[in-house]
Amino acid sequence: MDEIKLLKLIEKDARISVRDLADVLNESESDVLDQISKLEQQQIICGYHTVINWDKAHNETVSALIEVGATPSKETGYDAIAEKIYRYPEVTTMYLMSGKSEFIVVINGKTMRQVADFVAQKLAPIEGVHRTETYFVLKQYKVEGVVVLSKPNEDKRLIVTP
Amino acid sequence: MSKYVNETIKKIAPSGIRKFFDLANQMEDVVSLGVGEPDFETPWHIRQEAIYAIEHGYTFYTSNRGLDALRQEICKYYQRRFSLSYNWKEEVIVTVGASEGIDLTFRTILNPQDEVILLQPSYVAYEPLVTLAGGVSKIIELKEEHQFKLLPEQLEAAITDKTKILFLNFPSNPTGGIMTYEDYKALIPIIKKHDLLVLSDEIYAELSYDQTFVSIASFEEIKNQVIILNGFSKAYAMTGWRLGYLLAPRDIVTHMIKIHQYGIMCPSTISQYAAVEALKYGDNDCKMHKDSFEARRNFLVNNLNRIGLTCHMPQGAFYVFPSIKNTGLSSEEFAERLLQEQRVAVVPGSAFGTCGQGYIRISYAYSLNQLKEAIKRMERFMQQFNL
Numbered sequence A: 001m002d003e004i005k006l007l008k009l010i011e012k013d014a015r016i017s018v019r020d021l022a023d024v025l026n027e028s029e030s031d032v033l034d035q036i037s038k039l040e041q042q043q044i045i046c047g048y049h050t051v052i053n054w055d056k057a058h059n060e061t062v063s064a065l066i067e068v069g070a071t072p073s074k075e076t077g078y079d080a081i082a083e084k085i086y087r088y089p090e091v092t093t094m095y096l097m098s099g100k101s102e103f104i105v106v107i108n109g110k111t112m113r114q115v116a117d118f119v120a121q122k123l124a125p126i127e128g129v130h131r132t133e134t135y136f137v138l139k140q141y142k143v144e145g146v147v148v149l150s151k152p153n154e155d156k157r158l159i160v161t162p
Numbered sequence B: 001m002s003k004y005v006n007e008t009i010k011k012i013a014p015s016g017i018r019k020f021f022d023l024a025n026q027m028e029d030v031v032s033l034g035v036g037e038p039d040f041e042t043p044w045h046i047r048q049e050a051i052y053a054i055e056h057g058y059t060f061y062t063s064n065r066g067l068d069a070l071r072q073e074i075c076k077y078y079q080r081r082f083s084l085s086y087n088w089k090e091e092v093i094v095t096v097g098a099s100e101g102i103d104l105t106f107r108t109i110l111n112p113q114d115e116v117i118l119l120q121p122s123y124v125a126y127e128p129l130v131t132l133a134g135g136v137s138k139i140i141e142l143k144e145e146h147q148f149k150l151l152p153e154q155l156e157a158a159i160t161d162k163t164k165i166l167f168l169n170f171p172s173n174p175t176g177g178i179m180t181y182e183d184y185k186a187l188i189p190i191i192k193k194h195d196l197l198v199l200s201d202e203i204y205a206e207l208s209y210d211q212t213f214v215s216i217a218s219f220e221e222i223k224n225q226v227i228i229l230n231g232f233s234k235a236y237a238m239t240g241w242r243l244g245y246l247l248a249p250r251d252i253v254t255h256m257i258k259i260h261q262y263g264i265m266c267p268s269t270i271s272q273y274a275a276v277e278a279l280k281y282g283d284n285d286c287k288m289h290k291d292s293f294e295a296r297r298n299f300l301v302n303n304l305n306r307i308g309l310t311c312h313m314p315q316g317a318f319y320v321f322p323s324i325k326n327t328g329l330s331s332e333e334f335a336e337r338l339l340q341e342q343r344v345a346v347v348p349g350s351a352f353g354t355c356g357q358g359y360i361r362i363s364y365a366y367s368l369n370q371l372k373e374a375i376k377r378m379e380r381f382m383q384q385f386n387l
């Protein structure tokens, strides 16, 4: 079975049924199911999430992208500092980066106050962290490959053509 | 006022697809599987180049043969993808879609009563264009049991002393059939023996799924008897840009250019700039489009077989051409009732030639969700036949 094809299909639509996957990949349903379980066990598939436009859901949230400058400790390198940061549930995404800052951290909060408190009280005091720079998100245009449009894409083609 | 109209034109029947379009177009809530163009929008980087051309005033005529840069890229593309070399200065014309290339070729080549071998079921434009150019169409009926391939004995039987052109279109609209290297190889001695000119409409070349595409021009011994017709519509999702090209021996191009220069001058300059970008940086777009079509093909064919519309896995283009003979209906009846009863639009196979009777053309240039909804409706429709 073409594992990459399978992954790309689920990446685009996590709700696609096993039967549809089997049809698309020209495989049996049981083989597809086995393969998915294997990918989950291997932690190649790490979760199934939904892209939500919270702005439209009348549920105000704030997101911020935070650059974190950090100095690694001799023994444990960057990973130990990273763990101290990403363990907080407010952190939704975290990367080790090349460039000026060591980490990029994305956090979600209910209000700006909450985000600011998180940075001041939780993030900045962590040992090894020497600088933070917080950027608040003003508007989402595209998330996970999806353009967060207000209207769905219409089919602009004629209904029957040769 | 039709008394003014040319007699040949009067005799040409309106397209069967057109009739069906009018019917489907007045209905609400129709799920269409009737479209012969990709559902993708043209890739953004290609559109961006057209915008750039407009903004910077690249809005003048180009040379009759088309932009130098575009012809160079076309030749590089055929070299890179299909290992065929053509001289960009002498052997290429950029046309208004493959459509113009087809018309241009017939008009350049045919004398009155010259015969053109067409393989049906076929794309709807070929036969009328032969008639308009004063030629006579000789139809070979391709068979489902041969996966809609052309067999050497069929070709041999269709040749007369008036035969001038063999017209090929693989991967095929509407059958999705292809020809492999081996399939072509068996035809080459016949083409050579009868000195036929081969027109090869390769517009679906990039949409070949299980086998790599082979052009008949790859056979060195007949390459100077082949005219390749291609375009940007299907591979790059650029149907509305109206841009195509032909590759042909120099001595033929010299004469073709006369019709093209007086009738057309040159295709849209803006489209040509966009096409340069497509050929330079669009290989990955083609690949993405192809992968997506392949997934939909598998999905559709597996589901059609499940609901009793049995068909082979077509190897190219984006069409399935299942038989509906077991329903006892004609193609037109089937398509019309499917539309009336379940609001699904497909094209009757008979629109692609009389031998398309008993088949329908289903396009899979639709999202999986659209295909799914269509399958649901078609399943309900099929239940009445107790198959």
Ligand SMILES: Cc1ncc(COP(=O)(O)O)c(C=O)c1O
Pocket (backbone or CB within 6 Å): A162, B036, B096, B097, B098, B099, B100, B123, B169, B172, B173, B201, B203, B230, B231, B232, B233, B239, B242, B243, B244
């Ligand atoms: C087989 C075939 N040839 C040619 C064409 C015309 O293509 P173009 O848009 O390049 O004129 C089509 C369009 O549907 C086609 O299916």
